[in-house]
Amino acid sequence: MILRYIYGGRLSLEKYDTSDIIKILIASNELCLQELIIQLQLFLIENKKDWIEQNFSLVYKTSFENDSFLELQNFCIELMSKEQEKIFNSIDFTSLSEKCLISLIQHDDFQMDVIQVWEHVLKWGIAQNSGLPSDPSSYSKDDFNSLKNILQHLIPFIKFDNLTSKEYMDEVYPYKKILPKDLRENLLKYFMYQQNSEQMTIIEETKTKSIDSKIITIKHAELISKWVDRLEISDKMKNSYEFKLILRGSRDGFSPNKFHEICDNKTHTITITKVKDSDEILGGYNPIVWNSNYGYNITNDSFIFSFKNKHSIKGYILSRVKNEENAIFNNGASYYGPTFGFGDFFLCGNDCYDVSYCSNIYYKKSIRESSNDFSVDEYEIFQIMKD
Known part of the structure; x- marks a missing residue:
């Protein structure tokens, strides 16, 4: 195949298995065929994303074995920052190197619940020693010591104190012997102390709540509230916010003029949109005022986000502002609605915001996979206030 490329300058990859293309990539690197190396990487990324x-694990290991595979390296890094759950659910997850797994769970944008992290780290550790039973009640002293040695460099990166008492007692405590003694004792004291207050918190947080929205549920609102307070998804809520509906497209109209009429000079607003012909939900938080003056406004606390649908908060994307001087863009023109950054989340157009789009310029990452324009089925703006 490589000879065919060398002498013919062309290569048809569609008929080859993906694993064979990986082997060809490695061989191309050994032969210093730089143009083919780039072509193979782009083909894999564009056509074999699911694979x-x-x-x-295989692709990550291969890509970082040589600096020539920069495209694959960047793809892996992007996947680790945005879609960790796919990596944990991959076929060869337990083949990940310890270094890769540590890098994954300590990533700044890591979004999985701590209990899920623990379960996957445990699964990985047990897989490294095929002789270990799955039931810790049948472990011998040597079994515990073996698992302790395997996980000794990973355990410091697990935020056990973000677990509930029940999660700790049910899922971690049976493996207590693999934890360092001082950590084990401190966690036991912590969860015994927290148990009563946690029970009160659970009672308080599970009281019947509602939100006047056609797009999101109270679960979405609670997660957004945590983001406002710069908390992680697994953290306990610091403040309870009332989401006061001040604008709804189907009630008040989808006109940018109506947006400015209702929302100008209001602070701490949440914009929520439902993308037309999709379950996709997009939104943004603006802690400062909207106005009709032309220009950017400064804040370090704004963020934009997306959810896959109304029925779950899983798979969300949160993107905080990275250039505070360009956080919010105001424009009183008749076709400009709420605008975050330079089109990072931009509602625009007089027909249901029909030329809206999301880019990635002044916020940390894009909240949409597609850069195409979209229209909205519905949009709502809430002003949030502490209860």
């Missing part, structure tokens, strides 16, 4: 996700 890469399912065989992440």
Whole structure:
């Protein structure tokens, strides 16, 4: 195949298995065929994304064995920052190197619940020693010591104190002997102390709540409230916010003029949109005022986000502002609605915001996979206030 490329300058990859293309990539690197190396990487990324996700360990290991595979390296890094769950659910997850797994769970944008992290780290550790039973009640002293040695470098990166008392007692405590003694004792004291207050918190947080929205549920609102307070998804809520509906497209109209009429000079607003012909939900938080003056406004606390649908908060994307001087863009023109950054989340157009789009300029990451324009089925703006 490589000879065919060398002498013919062309290569048809569609008929080859993906694993064979990986082997060809490695061989191309050994032969210093730089143009072919780039072509193979782009083909894999553009056409074999699902296969890469399912065989992440192999691709990650291959890509970082040589600096020539920069495209694959960047793809892996992007996947680790945005879609960690796919890596944990990949076919060869337990083949990940310890270094890769540590890098994954300590990533700044890591979004999985701590209990899920623990379960996957445990699964990985047990897989490293095929002789270990799955039931810790049948472990011998040597079994515990073996698992302790395997996980000794990973355990410091697990935020056990973000677990509930029940999660700790049910899922971690049976493996207590693999934890360092001082950590084990401190956690036991912590969860015994927290148990009563946690029970009160659970009672308080599970009281019947509602939100006047056609787009999101109270679960979405609670997560957004945590983001406002710069909390992680697994953290306990610091403040309870009332989401006061001040604008709804189907009630007040989708006109940018109506947006400015209702929302100008209001602070701490949440914009929520439902993308037309999709379950996709997009939104943004603006802690400062909207106005009709032309220009950017400064804040370090704004963020934009997306959810896959109304029925779940899983798979969300949160993107905080990275250039505070360009956080919020105001424009009183008749076709400009709420605008975050330079089109990072931009509602525009007089027909249901029909030329809206999301880019990635002044916020940390894009909240949409597609850069195409979209229209909205519905949009709502809430002003949030502490209860």
